Each structure stands twice: as structure tokens, then as C-alpha cells.
Amino acid sequence: MFQSVDFPGGRVAFTSEMSFIAESSEKRVKCYRVLDDNGHPMSSRFEQVSKEVAVKMYSSMVTLQIMDTIFYEAQRQGRLSFYLTSNGEEAINIASAAALSPDDVVLPQYREPGVLIWRGFTMQEFANQCFGNKADYGKGRQMPIHYGSNKHNYFTVSSPIATQLPQAVGAAYSVKMDRRDACVVTYFGDGGSSEGDFHASLNFAAVMEAPVVFICRNNGWAISTPTSEQFRSDGIVVKGQAYGVRSIRVDGNDALAVYGAIHAAREMAIREQRPILVEALTYRVGHHSTSDDSTKYRPADEIQRWKISRNPLARFRKWIERNGWLNDEDESELRDNVRKQLLHAIQVAERTEKPPLEDLFTDVYDHLPSNLQEQEKLLRDTIEKHPQDYPAGVPV
Amino acid sequence: MANCLRRFGRLGLISKAKNGKRELYSTTSVSPASGDNTSSTKSINLFTAVNQALHIALDSDPRSYVFGEDVGFGGVFRCTTGLADRFGKQRVFNTPLCEQGIVGFAIGLAAMDNRAIAEIQFVDYIYPAFDQAGDIPIVNEAAKFRYRSGNQFNCGGLTIRAPYGAVGHGGHYHSQSPEAFFCHVPGIKVVIPRSPRQAKGLLLSCIRDPNPVVFFEPKWLYRLAVEEVPENDYMLPLSEAEVIREGSDITLVGWGAQLSIMAEACVEAEKDGISCELIDLRTLLPWDKETVEASVKKTGRLLISHEAPVTGGFGAEISASIVERCFLRLEAPVARVCGLDTPFPLVFEPFYMPTKNKILDAIKATVSY
Numbered sequence: 164m165f166q167s168v169d170f171p172g173g174r175v176a177f178t179s180e181m182s183f184i185a186e187s188s189e190k191r192v193k194c195y196r197v198l199d200d201n202g203h204p205m206s207s208r209f210e211q212v213s214k215e216v217a218v219k220m221y222s223s224m225v226t227l228q229i230m231d232t233i234f235y236e237a238q239r240q241g242r243l244s245f246y247l248t249s250n251g252e253e254a255i256n257i258a259s260a261a262a263l264s265p266d267d268v269v270l271p272q273y274r275e276p277g278v279l280i281w282r283g284f285t286m287q288e289f290a291n292q293c294f295g296n297k298a299d300y301g302k303g304r305q306m307p308i309h310y311g312s313n314k315h316n317y318f319t320v321s322s323p324i325a326t327q328l329p330q331a332v333g334a335a336y337s338v339k340m341d342r343r344d345a346c347v348v349t350y351f352g353d354g355g356s357s358e359g360d361f362h363a364s365l366n367f368a369a370v371m372e373a374p375v376v377f378i379c380r381n382n383g384w385a386i387s388t389p390t391s392e393q394f395r396s397d398g399i400v401v402k403g404q405a406y407g408v409r410s411i412r413v414d415g416n417d418a419l420a421v422y423g424a425i426h427a428a429r430e431m432a433i434r435e436q437r438p439i440l441v442e443a444l445t446y447r448v449g450h451h452s453t454s455d456d457s458t459k460y461r462p463a464d465e466i467q468r469w470k471i472s473r474n475p476l477a478r479f480r481k482w483i484e485r486n487g488w489l490n491d492e493d494e495s496e497l498r499d500n501v502r503k504q505l506l507h508a509i510q511v512a513e514r515t516e517k518p519p520l521e522d523l524f525t526d527v528y529d530h531l532p533s534n535l536q537e538q539e540k541l542l543r544d545t546i547e548k549h550p551q552d553y554p555a556g557v558p559v
Numbered sequence: 560m561a562n563c564l565r566r567f568g569r570l571g572l573i574s575k576a577k578n579g580k581r582e583l584y585s586t587t588s589v590s591p592a593s594g595d596n597t598s599s600t601k602s603i604n605l606f607t608a609v610n611q612a613l614h615i616a617l618d619s620d621p622r623s624y625v626f627g628e629d630v631g632f633g634g635v636f637r638c639t640t641g642l643a644d645r646f647g648k649q650r651v652f653n654t655p656l657c658e659q660g661i662v663g664f665a666i667g668l669a670a671m672d673n674r675a676i677a678e679i680q681f682v683d684y685i686y687p688a689f690d691q692a693g694d695i696p697i698v699n700e701a702a703k704f705r706y707r708s709g710n711q712f713n714c715g716g717l718t719i720r721a722p723y724g725a726v727g728h729g730g731h732y733h734s735q736s737p738e739a740f741f742c743h744v745p746g747i748k749v750v751i752p753r754s755p756r757q758a759k760g761l762l763l764s765c766i767r768d769p770n771p772v773v774f775f776e777p778k779w780l781y782r783l784a785v786e787e788v789p790e791n792d793y794m795l796p797l798s799e800a801e802v803i804r805e806g807s808d809i810t811l812v813g814w815g816a817q818l819s820i821m822a823e824a825c826v827e828a829e830k831d832g833i834s835c836e837l838i839d840l841r842t843l844l845p846w847d848k849e850t851v852e853a854s855v856k857k858t859g860r861l862l863i864s865h866e867a868p869v870t871g872g873f874g875a876e877i878s879a880s881i882v883e884r885c886f887l888r889l890e891a892p893v894a895r896v897c898g899l900d901t902p903f904p905l906v907f908e909p910f911y912m913p914t915k916n917k918i919l920d921a922i923k924a925t926v927s928y
Binding site: 268270299300301302304305309311312313318319321323326328329330331332333334335336337338340347359360363364366367370371522525526527528529532533534535 | 649654655657659660662663664665666667668669670671672673675687696699700703705706707708709710711712713715745746748769770798845848849
């Protein structure tokens, strides 16, 4: 008799036809793209980028690429303990940062140093963190690449996967309560979407109506685990709807598409006070980190294909070159400059002394509790007795 | 039946306290935040004291928030009654049923310079927030937030409240005392109150402390413990233990609901001519070694009692620290009267618990060692 009933949560209509919702739609969700493989706009309708911004985007992508190359080499030479590149994901890094305002608060995972480059974190600041010297804002406490900068609204990187996601929702709720003209942006990978924190955060963000943009870098690999062994859904983008979160899939190797998608996502997040999920499809061209050799689990020609013919810098360069905004001379000057800056930064960072011993004990709490005072004193006595046991570089 | 008896036992003690035996609930240092020392008091129970503290916290700082599962209608233990009506649903709200989400959200909120007061409905459900598939918001996130950023960021405005401990019928998942896990994590503070007056003053200190704090509320005492509590805004110091009964033969150290059982044992021991000194540790991390040390140097004997399983319990830490500091003054091995190394059992709860007579036997054995 009843056509529908108002169950908790709203009225639901009945049907006499028994049908299960399919586990996936017949066609995969399409991927938003602006530039084709040759750097030609596929349509004239896209978020326009000025010459100044476009050139800065390209320069920043080149900077990120060179930084990765030089730091990676420094690690191979044994000068750094660890490194992790963003190779192949330069467009996601830089174009997403370019589409944001500096007031937008970023909670990164660890493959987004390009956001800091865009915001003005210097090569020296990167090098100081990687070498863990006394100028490192993190006071030498974390492994290389765990950058953080209060003045750039960029929270300090934490190694555990996806923990930043629910925190981003809490931060966004604060931005909402303060009625700020800003949003919170958080990054994660395809592997991170399997963590409970991912699901918790999407659900919380929807319920709390938090202005947060979730950016998934779906690069196909969680260390050695391919997405086929990570999930059986059509990637990440489809997970938004189940939580009531608006979502888009974008070509992560197309800087203009990323820029446009993040620009629109930010607008909606702030204007409508809602979360947005962006899945950027890309490929992790580098190894997971310097502790990994990815040729052990994926074909070398696959890596090469993405590195050469699907390179995000190359595609964007074709577009700005065609616009007459950059020539070969500009580019080689840019590359020379960045390389010089970096080599200098590394030399300085290497020479700069380590943080003092007291930094081992501070910042556990706002003040040093008595147990730590006691332990510091004991340690200093031991150092005096056995100085040969301790690295000379740390001032005691 | 045994459960009922035990509960009446607690009730009896609390009635005694109401009748003027003040030793359990005496408060040595009430420091009014407002500087108003003349505030009147009112006889209230522990959940009402928590509720008062939350009212004051929300009222005195517009950047404070209270949230958790079922918090909006007042909470399953009524600790958040009336808060949403008074302060609005934007500052006092329900969250989805997801502990790791609650704590992750709270860390982010606190990191933006807010006071995030999160409720975990039962401490038995804090483990997903503690360690879920490699995501460890309390241990790996909250506790290291300041340190890992070189003090560029902190989540010091975070307080996680959770009811803990035996309740007579809670079984595995409504009875646990997981304080020792948290005491192994540098960067957070762990605080457990023993009474309404303590709960209000300590909770306000935790909320205003610039470090993340876990605050475990003895759920058995929510309704049972009734005490005169100042109506004003006051704070009690963290990391300061309190001697709540002076004695000369043996030192007893405990926290939370267990103190009322220990106090009963002290009274019984006195009949046998044994003078017990009883210390409420109040803050377990970082803890006040000096007060315990001074007491043990005087009495020469130490007994620690907690509901949590004995192995790896916080009593082991206290024991080791005091042996280090008082070895030559000790006249007997340090005694521990604690929960058994089993999951918290339902029917067997009276057997599992560190009861008055277990404590009394240990007092006698230690004194006559």
C-alpha cells in the first residue's frame, strides 16, 4: 500500500523489483584534462593562467625536478641518510599550490615539497632540514624530507600514512568557525585511501561541513603494491559519493587541468562550506624512496614510458613555449641558477653545526618536566666520561 | 551479589566521607583561576563536577569545543548535559562513531589554536584512536606534534576525556584501565581524578594546560562519589601528588577509584595498629616522584595498587623508580596489589579486583616482613 516511508534519514521509495547496486559502473569515471599529449588545449574553456603565473609554475616544476635530482645524488653519495623524490608528480605539486591562496592551510603527506617551493621555502631551508642541522626548523629530530613551516601554513610532515586527513578536517572546522576566507588542503596517495583515517576523514568532513580539499595523488604504487592489490573500486574518486562528498578525477600530469580542478574545488569548499575530493591520476616515476628499488617489482619500460612520453613538465612546456612565454635560453639559465643555488645550499647545510644537545629534550612538553631534567643531567655526565661514544658534531 | 556488596562498599565509604570523614576527599591546594577565594560550595557527584568544569571551560574561552559520540544530548554518563543548549551546536556536538576520527579531528582543531575537548565514550574504545592499522593519532600524532615540528606547531589545546575502570558489570569492554599504555608515550600527560572536587579542578587544569592530556574519569564514581565542590572556576596542579592520609609504617600509592578501596584498607589496618600513609598520584605522566620518595623514606615500605593488570602496569614503574631512590631505606619488597593478568572478566570481577582484603593482607605482610 505504502509507496514510501520516512525512515530515519529521510523518505525512501519502495520497489517490487529486487536489484542489487552494481559493484562498479560499466564505464570508469572520466578524467578531466585541458592539455593533450602535445600541449594543445582540448577546448578553450579552462581556468586561464597568466604569463607570470604560468612561468612561475614551470620554473617551480623545474626547481622541484632539479632539487630531487641533486638531493637524490647526495643521498647516493652518502651525504644524506634518506631521500624521496616527487618525480612524475611535479604538476600535482606545483599546479595545486598555484591554485591555492597562501592563507590556505596545507597538511601534507610527504610527496608534496613543491607546495613549499611555490610558497617560497628556500633551497637553503630544504637543505637544512635534510641535513638536520641547527637551522632546521624541526631541530634535527626527523628524517630528511619531513619539512614543515609555520610561516608558510604548511604543517610538519609525519611518516604514518593518512594521519593528516582527519586532522585536516579538524583544522578546517577551525577555519570555518573563524569565518576565514580560506580552506584546508590535505594530500595523500592511493595506498593512503585504504587506511581507516581516510574513511573517517571523508565522513567527518561531510558531516561537519568542513571546507577541506582532499587531494589524492593516485600514482599507481604504494611502495611495491599496485592499485589492483590496494582496492577494487574505480580508484579513489568514486569513494566520495558514498560519504556525500563532491569529487572529481583529473589528469595529474596536466598542470592546467590540476590548476583548474583545484581552483574550482577551493572555490566550492569556501563558498559552500563543504569538502571536495580530487583524485589526480599520475605515475610515481621515481622509486618509493632511496630505500627502494622499484625495478624489482615493475617493468623498466613502464617507468621509462611515463618518464619520457608522459612527462608533466614536457607537456606544460610545449604550451607555454607555444605562447611565447619561455625559450631555450631562459630555460638553461633557470636550470643553471637552480643548480648553483642548490649546490651552495647543500655545502652550507653540511657545514652548519648540528642542533645542540638540549634540543633532544625540549618540546616534548612546553616545559621540561623533572624526569627529563634528571635524564639530561645523567646523559651529560655520561658524555663527559665517554666523549668518544658520541658524535663530535653535536654541541653539548 | 558480590558485585552489589562491592558497590555498597564504595557507597558506604562515600557516605562516611559525607559524614565528615574528610581524609579521602581533602584538598590541600585549591587555586582559584579567578582569584576569588570566597566561592561557595555545593554537594555534587562526579559527573556533575565534570559537567561544571566543561561549562566553565566553554564559558571562559570562546575557542573551546566539546565533542564526541552522543555528546550533544548530554552524553551517556550525562557529563555534557546542557552544554549544547547553552553554547550552541557549533561548539558542542555529536561526531560520527569513529574514535580515530574523533582524535584526529581533535588534533587538527587543537593545532589551530583551539581547546579541543574530545570525549571517548568508554576508554575501552580508545584503542582505535591509539593504534588502528598503523594510524596512531594519540601516540604518533598528538604526542609528537610539538617535538617533530621543532615547536612550530603544537596541539596543546587537546584534552581527551574517557570514563575508565571497573563498574561492577562492565565485562571486557566497559571496565578497562589502560593508563599504562599512555604512560609509555612522552609528549602527553595522563591525569586521573579520585573525587568530584578533584575532577573539576584537575579537568580545568588539563583543558588549559599547553600540552595534550588524556583524562580518565572513574566511571564507578560518576554518581556514587558526592562531595562539597566549589562552584567557582578553580584549578588543581598537574604533576603534583597529594598525601591524603598521613602515616608512618607504610606508604600506599594509587589513583582514581582505587583510592577509596585503599582508604578502607588503611582504616582496617589502623585497627591492627598499622599507620598507613595514602598518596593520590593524580597525574601519572609526568609523575611526582619526589612526594612518593619523601613518604617512602619516612615509612620504609611501599605498596602500589591499581585495577589494571599487574604485569607492565604503572605500579611497576613506580616500584622501579622508588627502589632506585630509596633502596637503603626500604625494609621490605615493594608490594603490588593490582588486577590479574587476564582480560577484565564479568562474572569473575570480584576475583579479578584488587580488593580491600587483598590490600590489607599485603599491608600486613609488608609491615611484618
